[in-house]
Structures are given as C-alpha cells and as structure tokens.
Amino acid sequence: MKADILRAIRSSTDYISGQELCERFGVSRTAVWKVIKQLQAEGYDIEAVTNKGYKLLSYPDNISGCELMSRVNTKWAGRKVYFHKEMESTNEYAKYLAEEGMDHGSLVVAEMQTGGKGRRGRTWISPAGQNIYMTLLLRPLFSPDQASMLTLLMAVSVAEVLHHLHSDLEVKIKWPNDVLIGDRKVCGILTEMDAEPDYIHHVVIGVGINVNQTEFPEEISSTATSLRLEKGEHVDRAQIILGVMDFFEYYYEIFAEHLDVSDFVEVYDSYLVNRGREVRVLDPKGEFEGVAEGINDKGELIVNLPDGSVRTISSGEVSVRGIYGYV
Amino acid sequence: MKADILRAIRSSTDYISGQELCERFGVSRTAVWKVIKQLQAEGYDIEAVTNKGYKLLSYPDNISGCELMSRVNTKWAGRKVYFHKEMESTNEYAKYLAEEGMDHGSLVVAEMQTGGKGRRGRTWISPAGQNIYMTLLLRPLFSPDQASMLTLLMAVSVAEVLHHLHSDLEVKIKWPNDVLIGDRKVCGILTEMDAEPDYIHHVVIGVGINVNQTEFPEEISSTATSLRLEKGEHVDRAQIILGVMDFFEYYYEIFAEHLDVSDFVEVYDSYLVNRGREVRVLDPKGEFEGVAEGINDKGELIVNLPDGSVRTISSGEVSVRGIYGYV
Numbered sequence: 001m002k003a004d005i006l007r008a009i010r011s012s013t014d015y016i017s018g019q020e021l022c023e024r025f026g027v028s029r030t031a032v033w034k035v036i037k038q039l040q041a042e043g044y045d046i047e048a049v050t051n052k053g054y055k056l057l058s059y060p061d062n063i064s065g066c067e068l069m070s071r072v073n074t075k076w077a078g079r080k081v082y083f084h085k086e087m088e089s090t091n092e093y094a095k096y097l098a099e100e101g102m103d104h105g106s107l108v109v110a111e112m113q114t115g116g117k118g119r120r121g122r123t124w125i126s127p128a129g130q131n132i133y134m135t136l137l138l139r140p141l142f143s144p145d146q147a148s149m150l151t152l153l154m155a156v157s158v159a160e161v162l163h164h165l166h167s168d169l170e171v172k173i174k175w176p177n178d179v180l181i182g183d184r185k186v187c188g189i190l191t192e193m194d195a196e197p198d199y200i201h202h203v204v205i206g207v208g209i210n211v212n213q214t215e216f217p218e219e220i221s222s223t224a225t226s227l228r229l230e231k232g233e234h235v236d237r238a239q240i241i242l243g244v245m246d247f248f249e250y251y252y253e254i255f256a257e258h259l260d261v262s263d264f265v266e267v268y269d270s271y272l273v274n275r276g277r278e279v280r281v282l283d284p285k286g287e288f289e290g291v292a293e294g295i296n297d298k299g300e301l302i303v304n305l306p307d308g309s310v311r312t313i314s315s316g317e318v319s320v321r322g323i324y325g326y327v
Numbered sequence: 328m329k330a331d332i333l334r335a336i337r338s339s340t341d342y343i344s345g346q347e348l349c350e351r352f353g354v355s356r357t358a359v360w361k362v363i364k365q366l367q368a369e370g371y372d373i374e375a376v377t378n379k380g381y382k383l384l385s386y387p388d389n390i391s392g393c394e395l396m397s398r399v400n401t402k403w404a405g406r407k408v409y410f411h412k413e414m415e416s417t418n419e420y421a422k423y424l425a426e427e428g429m430d431h432g433s434l435v436v437a438e439m440q441t442g443g444k445g446r447r448g449r450t451w452i453s454p455a456g457q458n459i460y461m462t463l464l465l466r467p468l469f470s471p472d473q474a475s476m477l478t479l480l481m482a483v484s485v486a487e488v489l490h491h492l493h494s495d496l497e498v499k500i501k502w503p504n505d506v507l508i509g510d511r512k513v514c515g516i517l518t519e520m521d522a523e524p525d526y527i528h529h530v531v532i533g534v535g536i537n538v539n540q541t542e543f544p545e546e547i548s549s550t551a552t553s554l555r556l557e558k559g560e561h562v563d564r565a566q567i568i569l570g571v572m573d574f575f576e577y578y579y580e581i582f583a584e585h586l587d588v589s590d591f592v593e594v595y596d597s598y599l600v601n602r603g604r605e606v607r608v609l610d611p612k613g614e615f616e617g618v619a620e621g622i623n624d625k626g627e628l629i630v631n632l633p634d635g636s637v638r639t640i641s642s643g644e645v646s647v648r649g650i651y652g653y654v
Contacts, residue, residue, distance in 0.1 A: 120526055143642055145472045148524030190523070197475030197518055198642030199447055315470060315525030 001025055003069035005035050009046065009056045010070055017053035039066075063109055063132070063237050071242055076105035077136065077252070078245035083108075086128070088115040090135035091192055091206040097137060098194070098202040104139040105249075109241065116208065119190055124208050125217060131226070132209040132237050136248065139202050142259055144195045147203055148314065149261050149299045151177040151191045153251045154205050154244075156264055158187050159271045161243035162227070169230055172273035175292070175301045175318060179209075180273055184225035186210050207244065211237050262297040269294040278321040279303060281313055292320075328352055330396035332362050336373065336383045337397055344380035366393075390436055390459070390564050398569055403432035404463065404579070405572035410435075413455070415442040417462035418519055418533040424464060425521070425529040431466040432576075436568065443535065446517055451535050452544060458553070459536040459564050463575065466529050469586055471522045474530055475641065476588050476626045478504040478518040480578045481532050481571075483591055485514050486598045488570035489554070496557055499600035502619070502628045502645060506536075507600055511552035513537050534571065538564050587624040596621040605648040606630060608640055619647075 004025055009016055021032045036054060040046055043060030059067070065083035072078050080103060087093050087110040094108045110133045113126035126133055138150070155177045162179065163171045172180040179187035190206040210226035212234055227235040254263050261268065269275060274292035281288055281303060290303040290311070300312040331352055336343055348359045363381060367373055370387030386394070392410035399405050407430060414420050414437040421435045437460045440453035453460055465477070482504045489506065490498045499507040506514035517533040537553035539561055554562040581590050588595065596602055601619035608615055608630060617630040617638070627639040 119523060144474075144520075144522070147471075151524060192521065192523055192528075193471075195471070195520055195522065196446060197478055197520070201519075 001027065001031075002035050002038065003066045005032065006039060006044070006056075006066060006070035009054050010059075012055070015047075015049060015052040015055045020053070061234075061236060061238075063111070063241060065109070067238055068107070068109065068241060071238065072245060073242070074105075074245050074249045076103070077249035078105065078107040078241070080106045081109055082106065083110070085111045087113055087133075089113055089117050089206075090133050091117060091190060091204050094135040094137045094204040094206075095192070095194065095202075098139075098204065102137060104137065106137040107241075107245070108135040108137070109133070117190055117206070118188055124188060124190075125220070126208065127213060130210075130212040132207065132211055132241060134241060134244075135204050135206040136245075137202060137204055138252075140200050140256070142200070142256070143198055144193060144200055146259055147191065147193050147195075147200060148176070149255065150203060150205060150252075151189055152261055152268060152295070152299045153255055153264065154189050154191070154207060154248060155179060155187075156268050156271065157244050157247035157251055158189070158207065158209065160247045160267070161240055162186070163271075165239060165243060166227065166231060166235075169227070171271060173268065173271040174273050174320060175295065176299065181225050181227070181230045183273070185220075185223055186225055186227065186230075209240060211235050211240065260297040261295065261299045265295055265297065274301065274318065274320050280319045280321070281311075282317040282319075283313070292318075328354065328358075329362050329365065330393045332359065333366060333371070333383075333393060333397035336381050337386075339382070342374075342376060342379040342382045347380070388561075388563060388565075390438070390568060392436070394565055395434070395436065395568060398565065399572060400569070401432075401572050401576045403430070404576035405432065405434040405568070407433045408436055409433065410437070412438045414440055414460075416440055416444050416533075417460050418444060418517060418531050421462040421464045421531040421533075422519070422521065422529075425466075425531065429464060431464065433464040434568075434572065435462040435464070436460070444517060444533070445515055451515060451517075452547070453535065454540060457537075457539040459534065459538055459568060461568060461571075462531050462533040463572075464529060464531055465579075467527050467583070469527070469583070470525055471520060471527055473586055474518065474520050474522075474527060475503070476582065477530060477532060477579075478516055479588055479595060479622070479626045480582055480591065481516050481518070481534060481575060482506055482514075483595045483598065484571050484574035484578055485516070485534060485536065487574045487594070488567055489513070490598075492566060492570060493554065493558060493562075496554070498598060500595065500598040501600050501647065502622065503626065508552050508554070508557045510600070512547075512550055513552055513554065513557075536567060538562050538567065588622065588626045589624040592622055592624065601628065601645065601647050607646045607648070608638075609644040609646075610640070619645075 018029055018032050022029055045057040047055045047057055065081035068081045090108045090110050112128035113133050116124035116126035118124045155173050158179045159171050159173050170182050177189040178185050187209045193203045194201040212228045213226045216224045279292045290305040293302040300314045303311050345356055345359050349356055372384040374382045374384055392408035395408045417435045417437050439455035440460050443451035443453035445451045482500050485506045486498050486500050497509050504516040505512050514536045520530045521528040539555045540553045543551045606619045617632040620629040627641045630638050
C-alpha cells in the first residue's frame, strides 16, 4: 500500500487529497497519514496542505522496493520488488524466492552483496550504496537450451538503457553478456537456471552495474569502470533499474514468440565490441583465433577464421584483442 | 570407520582378528569393540571368538550408509552415502549437499520421503522401509544441453540391474526415463540441474524404485507395480542400489568421452517398450502420432509418421498405445 500511495502522489500533477487516497485504497485517514510520515522520514519531501492534500516536491536517491514499485510501468517485469539493504547474493535470494513460489517477473534488489557472484563461481565485488545489484526471476515455458539467449536479451536491454539515458557514453557489449563503456566493463550478467533436462523450473538473471563506484580493487582497476567515472557526475540508479525492466519486458515478449534472437541481431550487433575485431576463443576443444562478425539467430557468435572457414560459438570464453581479459 | 570395519569383516573369508582391525584403521581395541557392538545391535550377526576374532554370519536387510559403503565396489559412484531414515526429498537434499561442496558421485538415500517428487512438479509416493529413494550427485564438465542424456544412462542402468538380478522379469524402458515391468511402472527418474546456460554447476539424478511395496493408491494401482508384486517374494534393496552404481559409473565414463549415447543405443533400444509401437507425442507445437523406432545418438526418440516422414523428439510427453499414461 505504501508504494501505491507514493505512486498516487507521484503521478498526481496537483495536490491529491487524503480523502481520495483513503477511498482509492480502502484505508483509514490515519493509515494514510502514517504512510506519509514514513515517507517523509525516508527523505521524500511531501508537502501537506490543509484542505488541499499532499504533493511530492522531491524524492531521495533510493532503490527501495517502495520507490521502484511506485515508478514501474511494466506489465510484469519488476512489478514486485524484494529489496534488502544487504544480501549474500541477489541470485541466491531470487532462487530462494523461486522455491517459495514467487511470480515470474519478480525482482530482487540489494544495496550491497556480501557474496556477490560472477560467472563460473567468480566473485562480483559489491560495495554498499553505490551500484546496482539486482536479479530478475523468470518462469519461462521454453526449454533449457533456449535459456542462453535470455542473457543476450538482458545484455542488450542494459546497453539500450545506458545508451538512451547517457548518449554521450560509448556503450558496447562484449559477447555474450558483458556491457562495457569503451573498453572497460561496467556491467556483468549471471544467468542461472534450475531445470529438468527438457523443462525449466525457473531462471534467475543477475545484473551488476557499476554506477557510482569510484574506486576499484587493483586487480580490476584497469579493466572496470563505472557510470560516474565515465560521466564525472552522480548517476540515478532507480532510473536505470526501471529502464532495464522496460526494455527487457519488451524484448522478452518478442523473444517468447519466436524463441530465437532474429529480431535482435541488428541491435545487438550494433553494440558488439567484438565485431570486426580479432578474437581468441578458448573453446573446450582447443583455442583458436579469428575475426568476429556478429551473432546469428541462436545468439551464437560467428567467427571468420584465417583459412576462410566460419565457426559459430555457443559457449566458452572469448577475449578480444585490445581488450583486457574480462570475466 | 564403521563402514570400513564392516567391509573388512565382510570381505574376510575367515575370522579377522581385533588386532588386525586395530592396526589397519589405526584405532584402539576398545574402539573396534564398540563398533562391533553397534553393528550387532543393528542386526548384524557377528560372531566373536577369543583368539580368532570376528566373523560375519549374516546381515540385515538394510540400506544404511554404513551397509552400502561397506559393499560398494565403484571408483566414485556411491562411494560416499548420505543416508537418513526420513527426508523431504532426496533430490532436494542432494542439491543442498551440492551447495555445501559434496563430491561428484555422492549418493543420498532415504527410507522414506515426505515430499517425494516426480517430473514437472508431480508427486512420487514414498512410503517407509519398502522401496528405494536415492539421488546421485554429479558435477559434469559438459554443457547443460547434454544433461538430458544422463537420464537415459540412468534408465538403462536401472533396467540392466533389474534384468541381471531378476532375469525372469520382463524389464522395459518407456522413453525417456521410466522403467517398467511388462506394462507397469516400477521406477521413475528425475534429473534436475543447477546451471548457467553454458556451464553446469551440478546435476542430481533421483531414482525411485518400487521394491517391496504391495499396495498402491487407487489412482496408480493399475499402472504401477513393484518387484515384490512381480516376483512374489521379498527383494533385497541394497543389492539393487549397488548394482545401479556399478552400471551407471561404467556407462557414465564411456559417455563422458563421446558426449553422446552412440555406445548405448543398442542396449537402450533392446529395453525400449515404445519400439515398434504406436505412440502419441504431446509436442509443444501440437500432438501427433506415429511408430517409435528407437533412439538416436543424442538420445532423441525417432518416430516414423504415417506419411512416411520421420521426426525426432527431444522432449515432451510420449504415451504408448496399450500402456497407461505414465507420468
């Protein structure tokens, strides 16, 4: 109800009366008043004028569930937000919620992670209050071998949001799922699933975005960046989260019809940092080098080899010449 | 150590002295004596003769970790057994152990399950003390799209064990993973994985075998059976568990080299109840009927359609004419 009241005040161009809020949400005046007091205590500047009602003058930089749910405009992606200041890992918490039966599209958000994860068991550095650590829970009706494409959809959603909000930045994607500014990593994506061989129970897509972090540990200081470092100013996190939900929902619904990424090849390739560059592929069957051309309808990376042959890569590590070996 | 002492006594053709047991396992005489007392209390008939030592005369029908680990002859499959009298679900417990870092090949065994699971969220009826409920934990190095074949390996392992131990029974496999006696289901297999799109964290393969159960709930009484019902006598469970570990380990090592089931097509098809029979396939893209021919190298079911065309099925529900709609 708190998010609903905040949304009502937020979306009203003029003052909204306490009476109207009571009627709309079927609660008492005291209940409304208590919520307003809470919001004010959290930093929302809500003006209260007798006989007129409430008006939101400003709001804090805040990624709480209440804030996000009062601003979300999607049908299902991120409409329910599970926010905690501290989590071990948003992916692990989302898996737990999945077991508890939470809906497709539920979003887990944390201010910090004590055990943030990267791909293949690596660590994702997750200091408090600066960045975005979120995980979207999905219950897809397609089969596990199609889940790899969800990672690409998320990568392109993040790239699109960053590009649209910050058009001065050179946003790139390193196949399959890292988002870069220039040649430095600003976002990582970790997709995990719980599945039977032909049936997905649930998928969680974790997204870590370096937003306002200004200092990085030495081992990644030359390969990682943040939006703040690139722009030289503080960046609003909630807007990015909400934007990613918008783009991802839109793309997901298109994807779910065709079950391939044919509709996204062009936009994905337009961000692809690997494109036209020499890449080294650490294939399980042996390392090889070539020039990346783009992705195909299955989301595989097309690589042209020096001997004129073409290989497609569905998994494995790819490093790009001139770019540090990102995780 | 208890399992080690039991194994030593078991594998000794003559009396084995307390002194030898002390030296072999580096423990005191009192410790050995305590273990013998425990085993005797659990129903092991161990004769103790002064100046000669211990000899195992008989042992109880028992699927405890100690019993299984004292008899297992594999390299890794089932060498570590986690046994509890009661579990919610052996698959869930195995997943928990996987998160805790337990080894590839660890085996979870329960006397009963309070929340036993079948495929796609169905229930597996799991009364106490009569049947086998076990889950094998694997940490494969191949990719998620190859995991479906593990289900087939387990099905053929169970079929082989039942066939070799009880050659009077007509053991069949209903593709992909039900084991039948005649036309009735005696075993179900539930494979689940925790994975990134191109990287398996772990796989758990749950196996439920109706061994000594004689009464089934009405809704499955015409479609389910047990070894005891089919043979008319009590059947030893530990022998079956150990046999499945033997076969599965052998098959898994062959599989892991080629990453296809080409080496198993013949033996699998020899058990395949669908073979040469009319099948109805509930494909996500529409139902169709045909005659099943066998499996291919990827473990897919080859179905010949009335119009002369051939389709391969990698997932979905298949019902066989003349066989009840098994889960």
